[in-house]
Amino acid sequence: MKLNGVELLHVSLPLVSPFRTSFGTQVARDLLLLRVDTDAGEGWGECVTMADPRYSSEYVAGAADVLRRFLVPELAAAGPLDATRVAEVLAVFKGHRMAKAALEMGVLDAELRAEGRSFARELGAVRDRVPAGVSVGIMDGLPQLLDAVAGYLDEGYVRIKLKIEPGWDVEPVRAVRERFGDEVLLQVDANTAYTLADARHLARLDPFDLLLIEQPLEEEDVVGHAHLAKLISTPVCLDESIVSAQSAAAAIELGACSVVNIKPGRVGGYLEARRIHDVCRAHGVPVWCGGMLETGIGRAANVALAALPGFTLPGDTSASSRYYTTDLTDPFVLEDGTLAVPEGPGIGVTPDPDRLAAVTTHREWLPA
Ligand code: OSB
Ligand code: MG
Numbered sequence: 001m002k003l004n005g006v007e008l009l010h011v012s013l014p015l016v017s018p019f020r021t022s023f024g025t026q027v028a029r030d031l032l033l034l035r036v037d038t039d040a041g042e043g044w045g046e047c048v049t050m051a052d053p054r055y056s057s058e059y060v061a062g063a064a065d066v067l068r069r070f071l072v073p074e075l076a077a078a079g080p081l082d083a084t085r086v087a088e089v090l091a092v093f094k095g096h097r098m099a100k101a102a103l104e105m106g107v108l109d110a111e112l113r114a115e116g117r118s119f120a121r122e123l124g125a126v127r128d129r130v131p132a133g134v135s136v137g138i139m140d141g142l143p144q145l146l147d148a149v150a151g152y153l154d155e156g157y158v159r160i161k162l163k164i165e166p167g168w169d170v171e172p173v174r175a176v177r178e179r180f181g182d183e184v185l186l187q188v189d190a191n192t193a194y195t196l197a198d199a200r201h202l203a204r205l206d207p208f209d210l211l212l213i214e215q216p217l218e219e220e221d222v223v224g225h226a227h228l229a230k231l232i233s234t235p236v237c238l239d240e241s242i243v244s245a246q247s248a249a250a251a252i253e254l255g256a257c258s259v260v261n262i263k264p265g266r267v268g269g270y271l272e273a274r275r276i277h278d279v280c281r282a283h284g285v286p287v288w289c290g291g292m293l294e295t296g297i298g299r300a301a302n303v304a305l306a307a308l309p310g311f312t313l314p315g316d317t318s319a320s321s322r323y324y325t326t327d328l329t330d331p332f333v334l335e336d337g338t339l340a341v342p343e344g345p346g347i348g349v350t351p352d353p354d355r356l357a358a359v360t361t362h363r364e365w366l367p368a
Contacts, residue, residue, distance in 0.1 A: 006034055008033075011356070019137045020139070029324075044350065046301075047060070058097070067366065075107075087268060097267060097269075120348075125308055126307060130311070132314060133158060138168050159211070187237075191214075191239075196227055206233040213237065215239040221241075244268065259286050274308070277310045288316075291315065297349065300342045304342060
């Protein structure tokens with residue numbers, strides 16, 4: 001395969017409701033889509049950076065810059081295009097995993113479409129539907145939270161994740177347990193909002209039988225998570241701290257986590273995400289597929305990944321309607337609490353051209 005160039009599309013999609021976390025409130029999803037043009041056809045990549053570097057050090061304009069200035073030119077100069085070589089070629093540049101992941105995804109999609117094979121088949125999926133959880137943002141009050149959770153449970157979501165931060169943790173968890181009972185699969189995500197000094201406070205979540213607490217401490221504090229894991233009974237899950245198969249292996253070895261959230265963007269791509277799955281599976285560590293408020297493009301690939309055998313917990317792979325009134329692709333729809341794994345070539349979906357045009361704020365062609 002030969003690369004002709006990459007089209008960068010800056011897209012802004014309004015969210016159905018504001019999504020508040022300890023790192024800020026999103027009212028719209030500003031993101032980058034990549035249309036990778038090759039001599040064998042095109043492929044689509046979605047870059048999961050957010051507009052501001054608050055969840056991770058990467059951000060949309062930075063990702064566009066590094067793709068334009070370094071990643072696309074390096075890949076263009078590297079000879080025959082092959083998805084399994086992308087990470088290796090781009091490894092000369094430090095970091096920027098979300099930008100690298102988007103480029104690798106686009107190349108892999110082009111390659112698989114040309115060969116008529118699906119992401120699911122390529123990655124090793126063993127299911128054709130995956131159970132869907134939902135991530136519930138921080139709300140103005142408990143009544144609003146309970147209404148939101150009631151709505152999601154009515155729709156059929158099989159697991160609820162509450163975003164927490166100091167001042168919004170034990171009470172919301174208690175309220176959800178009191179109202180909806182002990183049967184509901186419930187977990188929390190702190191997005192690094194606590195320190196090890198909060199261990200005793202976090203132990204107050206112990207009685208609520210949570211599936212896990214996600215990333216309570218800062219990204220680099222892997223040892224802190226290992227200490228915390230001994231002080232609380234809720235299983236510790238890492239998100240931000242896991243950036244590669246190597247960091248996953250180290251976190252497991254240290255006892256810093258007993259569950260891992262896998263987000264392909266955060267770890268440099270779907271191929272590295274599969275390696276993390278393999279490492280975790282070999283250690284008996286359950287994994288689940290995280291989300292970054294993806295459009296149908298990123299969601300399609302995430303759902304394929306979530307169909308691998310080690311993904312034994314429901315992911316943040318919710319239906320399109322949880323995020324957008326109109327998705328860029330045919331919507332992912334919840335049926336019996338599950339989403340269908342796309343079967344078509346590549347990611348199995350394409351953006352609707354009119355819809356895409358309506359939400360694209362800027363297009364840029366990066367020639368090979
Ligand atoms: O920490 O998992 C997170 C969204 C954006 C950035 C980080 C996170 C999230 C979510 C929502 O929790 C996941 C989703 O539904 O896409
Ligand atoms: Mg998280």
